[in-house]
Amino acid sequence: EPEVTQTPSHQVTQMGQEVILRCVPISNHLYFYWYRQILGQKVEFLVSFYNNEISEKSEIFDDQFSVERPDGSNFTLKIRSTKLEDSAMYFCASRSGTGGAPQYFGPGTRLLVL
Amino acid sequence: AQSVTQLDSQVPVFEEAPVELRCNYSSSVSVYLFWYVQYPNQGLQLLLKYLSGSTLVKGINGFEAEFNKSQTSFHLRKPSVHISDTAEYFCAVSERNNNDMRFGAGTRLTVKP
Incomplete structure (x- = not known):
């Protein structure tokens, strides 16, 4: 069964650094x-x-946030200058269309900003 | 815009007891309704959905939910819970005229032996 995937599963970064979270819907x-x-x-x-x-x-x-679909498969979330309060689990989701199609979630990326 | 209220933040229950997790929504248009489950350290998994038709919908793991339009509710039920049902449960609503979903605050179900 197809799944949404996310990388990395965990990311630790210093405050002020840029991070890119990746998703393949x-x-x-x-x-x-x-x-x-x-x-x-x-x-x-x-x-x-x-x-x-x-x-x-x-x-x-x-x-501070931006999203991009740089190619036909990836969907990225960029945080330009991370803050302590950006520490969280980030989930990507995708859905096929309208008409009540549910969203399917990836496993998440746990971001820790120090 | 749509919104969701989950009335109970935590529900402790003993194994094999029945459980109901409450969800009310607010919207000016027709909606689709969903329940998701989040097991510890995992992502959200779709439990069940209501799109149209029968107001009683059945999902995975023995869960079911009933759509009540007059009460704007979509409560989740299971007649007999297991330890493995311990998780966070999220109700979600999506308006029929847009593609976005809004989640409730979640209900933490804890099943005790």
């Missing part, structure tokens, strides 16, 4: 998402992406 999916979950808290929507552009973003998704 399910191959025939068209909609892509990033979510964040701070330890012990709810899953928070960051951004949705369709047809090579952002379709919606939350208040969390400020100028």
Whole structure:
């Protein structure tokens, strides 16, 4: 069964450094998402992406964040200058289309900013 | 925009007892509804979904949920839980006219022996 994959599984970085989190969505999916979950808290929507552009973003998704689909398979989240409060689990998700198609989630990348 | 409220942040229950995890949503349009489960140190896994038709939907691991439009609820139930059901459960809603999903705060189900 096809799955969403994410790399790396864990990343430790220094405050102010740039990080890139990578995701490979399910191959025939068209909609892509990033979510964040701070330890012990709810899953928070960051951004949705369709047809090579952002379709919606939350208040969390400020100028420090960007997303890209550099080729036909990868979907990346870049944090330009990490802050301590960016420490969280980041989940990528994809879905095939509309009509109630569910989102399928990757296993997540645990980011720790020191 | 849509929103989801999960009324219980934690639900402790003994093994083999029934359980209900509550979820209410708010939306001005028709919605799709989902329950996801997150086991410790893992990602979110789809449990079940309501798109249309029968208001009682069955999912994996013996879970079911009932859509109640008048009460704007989508409560998750299982008649007899196992230790292995210990996890975080998230209710989610997606409006039919957009592609985005919003999650509730989650309910931590702890099944005790």
